[in-house]
Amino acid sequence: MHKDKISAPVIKRLPRYYRFLGELLENGCKKISSRELSDKMGLTASQIRQDLNCFGEFGQQGYGYPVESLHHEIGSILGLSHRYKAILIGAGNLGKAVAVHISFASRGFQLVGIFDNDPDKIGGTIHDIPIKDTSELEQFCQEHLVNVAILCVPKEAAPDIAEQLYRIGIRSFWNFSHYDLSVHYQDIIVENVHLNDSLMVLCYKISNNETASDGN
Amino acid sequence: MHKDKISAPVIKRLPRYYRFLGELLENGCKKISSRELSDKMGLTASQIRQDLNCFGEFGQQGYGYPVESLHHEIGSILGLSHRYKAILIGAGNLGKAVAVHISFASRGFQLVGIFDNDPDKIGGTIHDIPIKDTSELEQFCQEHLVNVAILCVPKEAAPDIAEQLYRIGIRSFWNFSHYDLSVHYQDIIVENVHLNDSLMVLCYKISNNETASDGN
Numbered sequence A, B: 001m002h003k004d005k006i007s008a009p010v011i012k013r014l015p016r017y018y019r020f021l022g023e024l025l026e027n028g029c030k031k032i033s034s035r036e037l038s039d040k041m042g043l044t045a046s047q048i049r050q051d052l053n054c055f056g057e058f059g060q061q062g063y064g065y066p067v068e069s070l071h072h073e074i075g076s077i078l079g080l081s082h083r084y085k086a087i088l089i090g091a092g093n094l095g096k097a098v099a100v101h102i103s104f105a106s107r108g109f110q111l112v113g114i115f116d117n118d119p120d121k122i123g124g125t126i127h128d129i130p131i132k133d134t135s136e137l138e139q140f141c142q143e144h145l146v147n148v149a150i151l152c153v154p155k156e157a158a159p160d161i162a163e164q165l166y167r168i169g170i171r172s173f174w175n176f177s178h179y180d181l182s183v184h185y186q187d188i189i190v191e192n193v194h195l196n197d198s199l200m201v202l203c204y205k206i207s208n209n210e211t212a213s214d215g216n
Helices: A008-026 A034-041 A045-053 A067-078 A093-101 A134-144 A155-168 A195-207 B008-026 B034-041 B045-053 B067-078 B093-101 B134-144 B155-168 B195-207
Strands: A084-089 A109-116 A129-133 A148-151 A172-175 A189-192 B084-089 B109-116 B129-133 B148-151 B172-175 B189-192
Touching: A008 A034, A008 A045, A008 A067, A008 B195, A034 A045, A067 B195, A084 A093, A084 A134, A093 A109, A093 B093, A109 A134, A129 A134, A134 A155, A148 A155, A172 B195, A189 B195, A195 B008, A195 B067, A195 B172, A195 B189, B008 B034, B008 B045, B008 B067, B034 B045, B084 B093, B084 B134, B093 B109, B109 B134, B129 B134, B134 B155, B148 B155
Parallel strands: A084 A109, A084 A148, A109 A129, A148 A172, A172 A189, B084 B109, B084 B148, B109 B129, B148 B172, B172 B189
Antiparallel strands: none
16 A cells, blocks of 8 residues: 655654544544644645555545544554563563553553563563563563564663574564664664663753744 | 754754764764764754754865764754743643653753642642642742743643633743643743654554654
8 A cells, every 4th residue: 555665754754644643533523634734733734645646546635634544544554553572671670660651552462571780680570461580581582582672771781682682583673772772783674762871961952942833 | 153043943943853862972972974964853953954054154075073062053053041930730640751851951841840739639740849839829930930840731721721811921841731721822922743644644654654764
């Protein structure tokens, strides 16, 4: 249905479209014009038409976009019907927050294990998932056919654990550590959440008074 | 020193440059070529030269970049010497993780208060900062000249608390809630951390096998 190659900026916007369309669906909305969508999302209508053109023949002049099928199509482009098996490494505050707050199932993932090397944490549970010793990683990953590792470890701990996971065969990472995995491993898939970087960008925006109306 | 307008993609890369240069400094490195920097950062050397050209006359042909002054200049462009006063709203796992793990002082901020509306949390402390009742927000913000609010509240709670903060006069937000502030307030400065969106992008990358070597 959709074209083969979607550019990185469009991919980054897809989850937002998906969220907005999901809200519209919940509110019983059946169709929406690019104008209305642009008001809701703070993008220009022409930007939205361009984005949505990337993946199919949606929308008719004067009619608008069919909310349900567009929502479904974007979900399928994102691959959300998958159940990639994920493990989380690091059961500190951040790991706990991720394990508790993220709706993995509706985002294409299943959280199957949590690991730490702190004896005080091992044996505990988060959200009914037992916290295991990182020494059990290899066996666990093989038994459960794990696809993805979520790194919620401090930067200092990241190189060793990343190397261990890479050797076990893990090639996909949701990386919260400030360790740049992609510089060390070229054949991995990685999505970074660098909170300190985000805070520095906020500092820049405040210092330069870059408001939402500037498209930020 | 630097030109007036730096494009959004360059701004997003600045924190990474800053981190890398900081590591080089710690390791006693005095100068670095764009080639070495590109190997370390996984960007092309020409991309790096282009980026660094945006903000001044750094680097000499055949000599490379002076690490310390470049680090200092990027820090000053980011505005990291500020001490913007921030409060954090929502003392759950995520709020706790943010309060504990983020080095505010070296990122231009000072965390001066934490707020929640849960009676079980109010009166407790995180990192020696007392958790106060959100009913005290207005008085606190006036007394402490607060600049920034960090929203670690659930999406459902976000509209009300955002409106309250906006009325008090807060115009800068580090937004972890999945509520799109910028759609509702045009004159605010906002930096979003949408974890669920990030996870969906990871799902897309895995489903389409987009590895780090593709520039992701």
